[in-house]
Amino acid sequence: MSTRQHVTLATNWTGDAGSTAPTYELVVTNVSDAPISGFTLCMTAPTRVERNAGFEGAKLVSRRSNFVEVAPPESFTLQPGDRWSFSTTDVSRSLNHWSDGATTAWLQFEKGGTLPIDVIPTTMTGDNAPLRRGTEPLPVPGPGKATAPISVVPWPNQVSVSGAREVLQGLAPKGESGAEGAIESFREITLALFPTESICRSEAEGGIPISLEVDQSLPAEGYRIDFSSNPITVSASGHAGWLYGLITLGQILRGARRHKLTYTFPAAGEIVDQPAHGxxxxxxxxxxxxxxxxxxxxxxxxxxxxxxxxxxxxxxxxxxxxxxxxxxxxxxxxxxxxxxxxxxxxxxxxxxxxxxxxxxxxxxxxxxxxxxxxxxxxxxxxxxxxxxxxxxxxxxxxxxxxxxxxxxxxxxxxxxxxxxxxxxxxxxxxxxxxxxxxxxxxxxxxxxxxxxxxxxxxxxxxxxxxxxxxxxxxxxxxxxxxxxxxxxxxxxxxxxxxxxxxxxxxxxxxxxxxxxxxxxxxxxxxxxxxxxxxxxxxxxxxxxxxxxxxxxxxxxxxxxxxxxxxxxxxxxxxxxxxxxxxxxxxxxxxxxxxxxxxxxxxxxxxxxxxxxxxxxxxxxxxxxxxxxxxxxxxxxxxxxxxxxxxxxxx
Known part of the structure; x- marks a missing residue:
């Protein structure tokens, strides 16, 4: 086969127009300079065609769940620049979102071998809105517009903090025997999620001291942070509470760093926290x-x-x-x-x-x-x-x-x-x-x-x-x-x-x-x-x-x-x-x-x-x-x- 063969698949969904049934339309285009023949089209999509689906302009060869193979008309040749169009109304569910349509496709040749196809995201008749990808970042409030002085998710159950420290370079947690595991776990998380921010660092590199202390009165996943003490203390009954307290401090630090006119790192007060559900x-x-x-x-x-x-x-x-x-x-x-x-x-x-x-x-x-x-x-x-x-x-x-x-x-x-x-x-x-x-x-x-x-x-x-x-x-x-x-x-x-x-x-x-x-x-x-x-x-x-x-x-x-x-x-x-x-x-x-x-x-x-x-x-x-x-x-x-x-x- 010519190395210059190049084929695309475009798909479109036409919803219920009253007089016509909802239709799934597919167009295979030969954008190369060589004719293509002796093939079937294979594709996968979240939306399934029915097991015995009928096609206009194609014939169903096989279907297994989300995989479907269809053949063009007998003795069909796809000439350079030509298109093969076909459609079906036999789908298991309507295509309500662009990701419902075909996602991968290739030509399967009768004599062996395959040709991958460039799949164009599915469109819908009458809708030309840009397709959405990636996390939608909700807007951070501007200066003076935040409803809370610190940034923590999930929100602690008791927050009573005041004042603001200068933006910290990082946190240097230390603790009694038994707290080392929580400190290392906190370091592990921050290095994985924010590898260049050095949230967890030594005092020699600018980390503010954080003392981890034992308080057996706190529940297993609960913790208390005292911002007024020197150093700041995180009290907990064990590993989980210390870790969650450090995560809260890490989130507060990131919020104050990235949006210093909106969020602060407190100078005084405390957070007392535990989860609502186990x-x-x-x-x-x-x-x-x-x-x-x-x-x-x-x-x-x-x-x-x-x-x-x-x-x-x-x-x-x-x-x-x-x-x-x-x-x-x-x-x-x-x-x-x-x-x-x-x-x-x-x-x-x-x-x-x-x-x-x-x-x-x-x-x-x-x-x-x-x-x-x-x-x-x-x-x-x-x-x-x-x-x-x-x-x-x-x-x-x-x-x-x-x-x-x-x-x-x-x-x-x-x-x-x-x-x-x-x-x-x-x-x-x-x-x-x-x-x-x-x-x-x-x-x-x-x-x-x-x-x-x-x-x-x-x-x-x-x-x-x-x-x-x-x-x-x-x-x-x-x-x-x-x-x-x-x-x-x-x-x-x-x-x-x-x-x-x-x-x-x-x-x-x-x-x-x-x-x-x-x-x-x-x-x-x-x-x-x-x-x-x-x-x-x-x-x-x-x-x-x-x-x-x-x-x-x-x-x-x-x-x-x-x-x-x-x-x-x-x-x-x-x-x-x-x-x-x-x-x-x-x-x-x-x-x-x-x-x-x-x-x-x-x-x-x-x-x-x-x-x-x-x-x-x-x-x-x-x-x-x-x-x-x-x-x-x-x-x-x-x-x-x-x-x-x-x-x-x-």
């Missing part, structure tokens, strides 16, 4: 998009700077298995990779070549240790029995060999659920979980349990027999029986079982040794708490950070739960209207980062920040002490992960 977390999906160990560690630093203390690490899903398991090397040999002609096709921004990755046990130990130093507990999630396409492609013996027919969830992957009636499944679960329990010391282990579709296992003779034996009427009872057995195993190992809200279906799991994450609606959390489940609140309508920041097509992100901008996310109050009995089951809050739409890191920064900090403040700060006006003036001082900002920070 569970302040973020879920992180690394299956749909793979993130390297270094990226995960950097994200852990960001969580700590926000005083978040849980990382719910979503390590498996249909699109990829991400953790090394000695007993089943196939999981990472097959399940960790996607590519054309492979067991798992290209999906969600991956191309024809093998793409993916996994975490070795050594890498996981390193990440878990780092998180522990920063006060963060990592809760692993292996999603079962649903969302197991990658598992079943790697270990086909886990499927019922006599199962017939196909079932889908949202027409995603066929028959992607582990069979509750198949005994090898439990051997797999117990063997795999045993290896993971050695890696993750967290007292909780999340088993997923979401989105098992209606019709699951109906074609499995052994599942039908099991359902009849237990008196079940469908997949909910089969899943409940499966989860109870898995929970019994985890309980025997001293672990609490975490799951998504669907684990309450079909009779549910043991409430005494579990917690659920409510996600489909705000109301479900209250209902589950009333039913006696411990609850972590994460409604898609406000806490799913893959949802777009706004309704405009120019915003990237998903839309099934609507949209929630930073202010809407911040203003949502978990547990509002709950009675005391229900509140007793409210463990805390959690952001959820699903990465289908985060095909490049500019979109990650756009979608996650500053909404992650908004959720962090809700988790830490008492409701009566929250203020959107105050928070919005400080949010731009908080770090994002990759340094992509929509506009320069003022």
């Amino acid at each position: 569970w302040r977390g973020s879920h992180f999906d690394v299956s749909r998009q793979f993130f390297t160990s270094d990226e995960v560690k950097r994200f852990v630093d960001v969580l700590a700077w926000n005083k978040l203390n849980r990382l719910h690490w979503h390590l498996s899903d249909d699109e990829g298995w991400r953790v090394e398991i000695d007993a089943y090397p196939e999981l990472t040999q097959i399940g960790a990779w996607r590519g054309y002609g492979m067991k798992i096709p290209p999906l969600l921004g991956s191309g024809a070549a093998p793409t993916g990755g996994y975490y070795t046990k050594s890498a996981i130990r390193d990440i878990v240790a780092k998180a522990g130093r920063l006060g963060i507990e990592i809760v692993p999630e292996i999603d079962v029995p649903g969302h197991c396409f990658a598992v079943l492609m790697s270990l086909p013996h886990l499927a019922d060999p006599d199962e017939t027919g196909e079932y889908y969830f949202h027409e995603n992957f066929p028959n992607a659920c582990l069979n509750p009636a198949h005994e090898p499944v439990y051997e797999f679960i117990e063997t795999t979980f045993s290896e993971l329990l050695e890696l993750f010391p967290s007292k909780t282990f999340h088993v997923g349990a979401d989105e098992v579709p209606e019709g699951a296992w109906e074609g499995s003779p052994m599942a039908r027999a099991m359902n009849e034996k237990i008196g079940g009427s469908g997949p909910a009872e089969l899943q409940a029986a499966f989860l109870k057995r898995v929970q019994q195993f985890l309980t025997s190992k001293g672990r609490i079982t975490g799951a998504w809200e669907e684990a309450a279906m079909g009779g549910g799991i043991d409430k005494a040794n579990s917690y659920l994450v409510g996600w489909k609606s705000i109301e479900i959390n209250k209902e589950l708490a009333q039913d006696g489940y411990d609850i972590v609140i994460a409604p898609g309508q406000h806490y799913y950070l893959d949802m777009a920041n706004g309704v405009g097509f120019s915003e990237p992100g998903a839309s099934w739960a609507g949209w929630s901008g930073p202010e809407e996310t911040y203003m949502f109050q978990p547990g509002e209207g709950w009675n005391e009995e229900q509140r007793a089951h409210l463990m805390g809050v959690q952001a959820c980062i699903w990465t289908e739409h985060m095909m490049d890191r500019t979109l990650f920064d756009r979608l996650v920040f500053p909404r992650l900090s908004a959720i962090a403040e809700t988790g830490w700060t008492a409701h009566a002490n929250k203020s959107w006006q105050r928070f919005s003036g400080m949010a731009a001082l908080m770090p994002n992960l990759y340094g992509h900002w929509a506009d320069p920070v003022v």
